Amino acid sequence: xxxxxxLERLTACLARLPGVxxxxxxxxxxxxxxxPGGLARDLAEALTEARSRVVGCSQCGSVTATDxxxxxxxxxxxxxxxxxxxxxDPNDILTIERCGGFRGRYHxxxxxxxxxxxxxxxxxxxxxxxxxxxxxxxxxxxxxLNTDVExxxxxxxxxxxxxxxxxxITRLAFGLPAGSGIMYSDAVTLRRALEGxxxx
Amino acid sequence: xxxxxxLERLTACLARLPGVxxxxxxxxxxxxxxxPGGLARDLAEALTEARSRVVGCSQCGSVTATDxxxxxxxxxxxxxxxxxxxxxDPNDILTIERCGGFRGRYHxxxxxxxxxxxxxxxxxxxxxxxxxxxxxxxxxxxxxLNTDVExxxxxxxxxxxxxxxxxxITRLAFGLPAGSGIMYSDAVTLRRALEGxxxx
Numbered sequence: 001x002x003x004x005x006x007l008e009r010l011t012a013c014l015a016r017l018p019g020v021x022x023x024x025x026x027x028x029x030x031x032x033x034x035x036p037g038g039l040a041r042d043l044a045e046a047l048t049e050a051r052s053r054v055v056g057c058s059q060c061g062s063v064t065a066t067d068x069x070x071x072x073x074x075x076x077x078x079x080x081x082x083x084x085x086x087x088x089d090p091n092d093i094l095t096i097e098r099c100g101g102f103r104g105r106y107h108x109x110x111x112x113x114x115x116x117x118x119x120x121x122x123x124x125x126x127x128x129x130x131x132x133x134x135x136x137x138x139x140x141x142x143x144x145l146n147t148d149v150e151x152x153x154x155x156x157x158x159x160x161x162x163x164x165x166x167x168x169i170t171r172l173a174f175g176l177p178a179g180s181g182i183m184y185s186d187a188v189t190l191r192r193a194l195e196g197x198x199x200x
Numbered sequence: 201x202x203x204x205x206x207l208e209r210l211t212a213c214l215a216r217l218p219g220v221x222x223x224x225x226x227x228x229x230x231x232x233x234x235x236p237g238g239l240a241r242d243l244a245e246a247l248t249e250a251r252s253r254v255v256g257c258s259q260c261g262s263v264t265a266t267d268x269x270x271x272x273x274x275x276x277x278x279x280x281x282x283x284x285x286x287x288x289d290p291n292d293i294l295t296i297e298r299c300g301g302f303r304g305r306y307h308x309x310x311x312x313x314x315x316x317x318x319x320x321x322x323x324x325x326x327x328x329x330x331x332x333x334x335x336x337x338x339x340x341x342x343x344x345l346n347t348d349v350e351x352x353x354x355x356x357x358x359x360x361x362x363x364x365x366x367x368x369i370t371r372l373a374f375g376l377p378a379g380s381g382i383m384y385s386d387a388v389t390l391r392r393a394l395e396g397x398x399x400x
């Protein structure tokens with residue numbers, strides 16, 4: 001097949017998206033240039049529009065309209081200012097909001113400490129978190145990080161950094177996911193669920 | 201979280217990509233607008249460039265440079281003009297070229313017959329195939345379609361349409377994939393491998 005530099009460039013861009021490998025990117029690129037519905041044009045326009053209308057929230061790091069910064073979640077009057085939820089990714093804010101169990105403020109780190117991927121504390125919004133917590137007024141900082149090795153390491157590091165800030169530092173509970181069976185649980189989850197057992 | 205129309209539009213565009221569901225599209229959109237490396241800009245530019253430099257090949261339906269139509273595979277002098285390989289998707293041409301086992305020409309249908317997805321014969325490049333085969337000069341048409349229900353139905357339909365065209369209509373062999381074990385084969389594959397058994 002002929003080498004098409006324009007197609008290769010598009011493929012390389014698509015492969016930078018989360019969860020997209022080189023074969024998937026190739027498939028997407030071909031679809032984009034051959035889509036009869038004008039997907040390539042629509043996507044290019046949507047990207048340009050999003051770039052001009054959407055920015056990162058200066059407070060929580062999530063996304064917001066260019067003319068509304070900090071974002072609605074950071075400024076909503078009916079939320080608890082004493083409670084701060086720290087997440088890895090703005091996406092996690094969406095997920096937590098959907099569950100409806102949290103009414104405080106958010107702070108997205110924009111990643112996690114990952115020596116393998118060359119991402120250290122300085123690549124994250126940890127300094128911004130420290131400043132925010134240092135301003136006082138917080139009762140509790142909830143670390144809602146992923147429950148894998150890197151998430152755990154990031155949580156430990158942040159707990160250490162925030163030591164003595166006056167607010168309580170907590171993590172989400174470990175345990176069995178809803179609707180799952182003991183039989184299907186992995187050993188780590190089950191051990192953590194046992195350690196965290198609660199009165200019935 | 202605030203509704204951001206620009207972000208929602210971008211998410212909707214991304215969800216039109218193959219293999220991308222709404223949650224994945226959301227995650228991609230957030231990454232795009234928050235990427236510090238300017239991925240949104242790069243992707244928008246790459247899309248615009250690809251739209252102007254890459255078109256569908258008028259002959260095989262795959263992609264080619266705007267100033268080279270039909271594509272290199274359709275015009276290469278060292279390929280067998282008597283052999284035509286029919287595929288569902290331009291992507292499949294890439295895959296078959298990589299395997300190195302085919303030296304004829306190609307014809308991409310741009311999909312397959314799928315009543316569930318509302319895609320019938322008229323949505324595919326079947327009429328173009330009929331015209332191409334009708335011009336004569338072909339010894340054999342190899343149907344290299346996927347081996348699922350819709351691929352089988354599409355192959356049967358095309359075999360029917362091309363009946364009496366003078367060329368032999370064949371399909372790829374069914375059987376065990378390389379490197380697999382009998383133990384791990386599903387019943388259909390195994391039955392087809394038995395039916396197609398060959399002298400050792």
